[in-house]
Amino acid sequence: MRIRFLIPVVTFVGIAAMMWYALFNLNPTEIPTEFVSKPAPEFSLEPVPGYGPGLAQEDLATGKVILLNVFASWCVACMAEHPFFMELKAQDTVDIFGLNYKDTPDGAAKWLARHGNPYKRTGMDLKGRVGIDFGVYGVPETFVISPDGKILDKIIGPVSPDMFESRIRPLLNEAGS
Amino acid sequence: MVAEIGQFVLILALITAIFQGVFPLIGAARNSQPMMRFANNAAFVQFAAITAAFICLTVGYITSDFSILNVANNSHSLKPMLYKISGVWGNHEGSLLLWSWILALFGLAVAVFGRNLPDSLKARVLSVQGLVGVGFLMFILFTSNPFERIDPAPLDGSGLNPLLQDPGLAFHPPFLYLGYVGLSITFSFAIAALIEGKVDPAWARWVRPWTLAAWGFLTIGIALGSWWAYYELGWGGWWFWDPVENASFMPWLAATALLHSAIVVEKRDALKNWTILLAIVAFSLSLLGTFLVRSGVLNSVHAFATDPARGVFILMFLIVVIGGSLLLYGIRAPMMKGGGLFAPISREGALVLNNLLLSTATATILLGTLYPIFLDAITGAKVSVGPPYFEATFIPLAIPLIIAMAFGPFLAWKRGDLAGVVSRLKFALLLSLLLVGVIWWQQTDTPIMALVGLGLFGWLVIGSLLEWTERIKLFRGPLSASWRRMTQLPRSAHGMTVAHIGVALVILGITASETWQTEHLGVMRPGEIVSVGGYDFRFDGAETVAGPNYDAVRGTFLASTGIEKGVYLYPEQRRYSDPPMETTEAAIRPMLSADLYAVIGEEDGKGGYAVRIYHKPFISWIWIGAFVMFLGGALSLSDRRLRLGAARRARQQEAATESLSGAKG
Numbered sequence: 001m002r003i004r005f006l007i008p009v010v011t012f013v014g015i016a017a018m019m020w021y022a023l024f025n026l027n028p029t030e031i032p033t034e035f036v037s038k039p040a041p042e043f044s045l046e047p048v049p050g051y052g053p054g055l056a057q058e059d060l061a062t063g064k065v066i067l068l069n070v071f072a073s074w075c076v077a078c079m080a081e082h083p084f085f086m087e088l089k090a091q092d093t094v095d096i097f098g099l100n101y102k103d104t105p106d107g108a109a110k111w112l113a114r115h116g117n118p119y120k121r122t123g124m125d126l127k128g129r130v131g132i133d134f135g136v137y138g139v140p141e142t143f144v145i146s147p148d149g150k151i152l153d154k155i156i157g158p159v160s161p162d163m164f165e166s167r168i169r170p171l172l173n174e175a176g177s
Numbered sequence: 178m179v180a181e182i183g184q185f186v187l188i189l190a191l192i193t194a195i196f197q198g199v200f201p202l203i204g205a206a207r208n209s210q211p212m213m214r215f216a217n218n219a220a221f222v223q224f225a226a227i228t229a230a231f232i233c234l235t236v237g238y239i240t241s242d243f244s245i246l247n248v249a250n251n252s253h254s255l256k257p258m259l260y261k262i263s264g265v266w267g268n269h270e271g272s273l274l275l276w277s278w279i280l281a282l283f284g285l286a287v288a289v290f291g292r293n294l295p296d297s298l299k300a301r302v303l304s305v306q307g308l309v310g311v312g313f314l315m316f317i318l319f320t321s322n323p324f325e326r327i328d329p330a331p332l333d334g335s336g337l338n339p340l341l342q343d344p345g346l347a348f349h350p351p352f353l354y355l356g357y358v359g360l361s362i363t364f365s366f367a368i369a370a371l372i373e374g375k376v377d378p379a380w381a382r383w384v385r386p387w388t389l390a391a392w393g394f395l396t397i398g399i400a401l402g403s404w405w406a407y408y409e410l411g412w413g414g415w416w417f418w419d420p421v422e423n424a425s426f427m428p429w430l431a432a433t434a435l436l437h438s439a440i441v442v443e444k445r446d447a448l449k450n451w452t453i454l455l456a457i458v459a460f461s462l463s464l465l466g467t468f469l470v471r472s473g474v475l476n477s478v479h480a481f482a483t484d485p486a487r488g489v490f491i492l493m494f495l496i497v498v499i500g501g502s503l504l505l506y507g508i509r510a511p512m513m514k515g516g517g518l519f520a521p522i523s524r525e526g527a528l529v530l531n532n533l534l535l536s537t538a539t540a541t542i543l544l545g546t547l548y549p550i551f552l553d554a555i556t557g558a559k560v561s562v563g564p565p566y567f568e569a570t571f572i573p574l575a576i577p578l579i580i581a582m583a584f585g586p587f588l589a590w591k592r593g594d595l596a597g598v599v600s601r602l603k604f605a606l607l608l609s610l611l612l613v614g615v616i617w618w619q620q621t622d623t624p625i626m627a628l629v630g631l632g633l634f635g636w637l638v639i640g641s642l643l644e645w646t647e648r649i650k651l652f653r654g655p656l657s658a659s660w661r662r663m664t665q666l667p668r669s670a671h672g673m674t675v676a677h678i679g680v681a682l683v684i685l686g687i688t689a690s691e692t693w694q695t696e697h698l699g700v701m702r703p704g705e706i707v708s709v710g711g712y713d714f715r716f717d718g719a720e721t722v723a724g725p726n727y728d729a730v731r732g733t734f735l736a737s738t739g740i741e742k743g744v745y746l747y748p749e750q751r752r753y754s755d756p757p758m759e760t761t762e763a764a765i766r767p768m769l770s771a772d773l774y775a776v777i778g779e780e781d782g783k784g785g786y787a788v789r790i791y792h793k794p795f796i797s798w799i800w801i802g803a804f805v806m807f808l809g810g811a812l813s814l815s816d817r818r819l820r821l822g823a824a825r826r827a828r829q830q831e832a833a834t835e836s837l838s839g840a841k842g
Contacts, residue, residue: 002511008454009503012461015547016496022550023488074752102779127779127787 039150040068040143041133045123048100048108055097055123061149065175066095067168068143069119069159070131072103073111075139081158085118088164094172098122101131101139144171180245180324183233187324190226190281191314193219197284197307201300205372213300220288220303223310224281231265231278234323238265244330247271247323252334255726256342263347270323272350276467277313279351279358280306287362294383301369302362309361312494320487339727339753339760345405353398353425357463359391360432364460367453368502371509376453381443384456386814388439392432393810399425400803408763413694413774413791415799418567423546424466427539431459434535437528445525445590447518450510451532457506461499462539468495469546520592527585527593534578541570572626579633579684582677583640587647605643609635623692630688637681645674668816676809682802689795690772696792700785710792712736712773714746719777719786727753729762732777732786736766748777748788767797 044056053059060068069085071078085096098119100108105124112122125131134143135154142159144152144167152171155163197219204212234247238261243249251268252261260267266275284306291299317323363384370376402425407415416422435455441448468491519525545566583605587598612635613628646652648670649662695710703718717733729749737743746764753760766773771794778787 005450005510006507008458009500009507012499012503016492016500018547018551018554019495020492021554023492126782 037150037152040145041130043123043125043130043133045099045125045130048098048112048122048124049105050109051098051112051117051122052119053121055099055121057149059121060097060145061147062095062145063147064095065147065152065172066097066120066145068097068099068145070099070101070134070136070139070141070143072101072139073107074103075101078140078158079115081140081142081160082115082118084159084161084164086116089118094168095120099130099134100124101136102126102128144168147175179233179236179242180326183230183237184322184324186226186229186233187314187318190223190230190277191311191318193223193226194307194310194314197223198304198311201304201307205297205300205304208297210296213296216300216303216307217288219307220281220284223307224278224285227274227278227281230324231274234271234274235262235265237324238262241334243332243334244326244328245323246325246327249327249331249334253726254333257725259344259347260342266350267347270317270321272354273313273317273321274323275351276354276358277310277317279354280310280313280361283358283362284310287365291383298366298369298373298380301372302365305365305368306361309365309498312498316487316490316494320490339751339758343405343409345401345409349398349401349405351398352394352401356391356393356395356398356425356432357428357467359387359394360428360456360460360463362387363391363435363456364502367456368505370453371505374509374512376442376449376513378443378446381439381452384452385436385439385443388432388436388456388459389810389814392429392436393807393814395425395429395432396803396807396810399429400800400807404800407796408765409760413696413763413789413793415796418545418564420469420546421466423542423567424462424469427542427546428459428462428466430535430539430542431455431462434532434539435459437531437535441525441528445519447525448529448532450513453510453513454506455532455536457499457502458536458539461495461502462543464495464498519590522588522595523593524585524588524590527581527588530581531578531585534574534581538571538574538578541574542567545570576629576633579637579680582680583637583644586641586644586673586677601643601647602640605636605639608639609633627688627692630684630692634681634685634688637684638678641674641677641681645671669813672809672811672813672816674809675812676806679802679805679807679809682798682805684802686795686798686800686802690793690799693794694791697788697790699788700781701788702785707790709790710771710773710794712738712792714773714775714790716786716788719780722749724751727751730777730780730786732764732775732788734764734775734790736773736775744773746773746775748775750777750779769797770794772796 040057040060042057045054047054060066069081071082088094088096096118098121100122103124103126105126108122108124112119123130128136140158142155144154146152153167155167159168197216200212200219201216204210204215234245236242237245237248238252239258241248241252241254241261243252247268247270251271252264256264265271284303287294287299287302287306291302294302366380366384366387370380399422402422403415406417407413435452438448438452438455442452583602584598587593587601588595609632613632616623616631617628648666649659651659653659697707697709697714699707701707701716703716706713706715708714713736715735715737717735719730719732722729722731729751731747731749734746734748735743736746744766746766748764749762751760751762752758761776761778764775771792774791774793776789778789780786
């Protein structure tokens, strides 16, 4: 048996081993590293009419860990995480800021009036410009922001209680201790 | 009820596939006729069973039976009928069912048309085909069952991703799968040949039509996909080097290489081991392409919902099929005897060069696609390898390939005469240099890559036509003699010329549209006029219109050159309700000289709209070229020599061809 005929199978074994490792140990939906530990991009937005002060880059550095939640009144998946956010607000676990994405002022205000307002501050990104700077893929997305206004992590899709415990709680504890 | 019938026939198909995989293999080893013949019956039953399952799922979609989980997740009662039907394969489970169905269809084709194949070869081919089917059916039944019920049934479905509600995309997967699965046949032939321990020209004569057919379908499938990206994603781009696109491009490159190396096996009885390896690699890349996006290993905009259980199954399947076949190759291939010898400068030599360049290109794309995983695994860094990498590696490989494409067909088998070919091609060289010179004279700041691209276009078109006219001895004698020669030339020779010209047209389209595209991005108010690419675009305002399952803002543009009457463009921004999602419907006026392309976006609150207008010269030629390539493949496929069951007659025909090309060399 000549060795060179085994080159293809050896190459494939290498590829397969790497894919095996990737399947169990890597998560392709994780936030790209270029965003982590970087200050949030610069922006300044008007609030949803009647819902608290507006939102700008400097408002994110609050001295504690907060959440920046991207939401919209047209977003059905946002309804899934909304009750949990109301619960977080009631327990005063963490402050949540709302980035209203590609919505209308009227629509957003009605949505918050009907379902309740979990947000300390809101900002309206009517055209989605700020969303582009944050690298928003879709709604909902939730950014975890450090006490000095840097991005710590991003969660794509609705935040579930499980996900909160596994990905957000450790960051809260770390900052608290 | 339909779901239960579907489930039942799928299980039946799996059992049949297991029998089809095992018994003929044993029969071929023991030389037992009944066991080998069993393969034919099994192929038929398997096809019938999967057809029935496919019909069951289709009925579920047409009748909007939301008690079937798959239908509830991917359909909606308001959806137009075309998309209810295309929804059958527009999702993970259904697309796998389509895959298995085509696999069974091709297996049946071998069983029916392969009467003149040696019994043992045919039995082994069908058996390998059956074993591949076992893997797919197990994957469907254990991890991705399309017939799963949901209780209680929802009142309505959650809809198909609106981006996928599009005629171009409705037919993109079936063509792609016809291509992927077509390569399964060449794979089965390769494995059967390794087991038998012999490859002869008759084997190549069987492999070549299947490769050609698979290649043709892949060409159409990829072209449809890029056309969809072009008009649906709204940025005017048509190729993004996305993992999913690469996944279909790699098998295409490998199939292109296989297509050419199989010629050498057929004509010269050489390159056998290499051709077998290519057949294995081409199908392995098809499997990788089908599965990579479903496994959760890579994330992509096209990715189907991922599930770790599926990932494990997929990897096991890939390891068994690809690893197993490559191991078999490693053990058996050294025993194959090599065939005819040839000098480096010869037709064979040119085809080897073609193969080297194509497989290097495939390898670099594979590397670029998998590199993010490797880097993440080793260093934990997240990167995305984008177009810059692929352009920097693919283009330098494509340029010598295209230069050689004009040379190769001129070279004689065994030993070619390079000086003679150069002197015959000097006309093509002169004309293409003249073309480059004229363009440079017109516009001295033309980017160098544009000049290279257009030079290659001229070189390949003129070179291909020269070779064709030489074959029929045009203007070397009476026209009637040339006509006679042309009609006597094998169709595969015409097919080659046509396909090569198709490649040249694609190069023209890419080069011209990348170089001379002009655009206007900004806010426009009704009545405003902007000038893009020599056209005046007048914005006549926008209105809200209602579609069957969406609302849309539709803009009106009038594009005119001032000479003609002008054309209206109606781009739309659609907002679908189920699932809630926005899509951009670009308005495109395709013309041979350029495409006019308009997109309407958000209102700015003061009566203006964000718009994007592009003028893209010659971009249609990318898809026209792809279609011409497909035609070339189809023309070759219709060649008598390759026609299924024409092996004996082919030998006489081949003798005639040989004397024809002998006269030339």
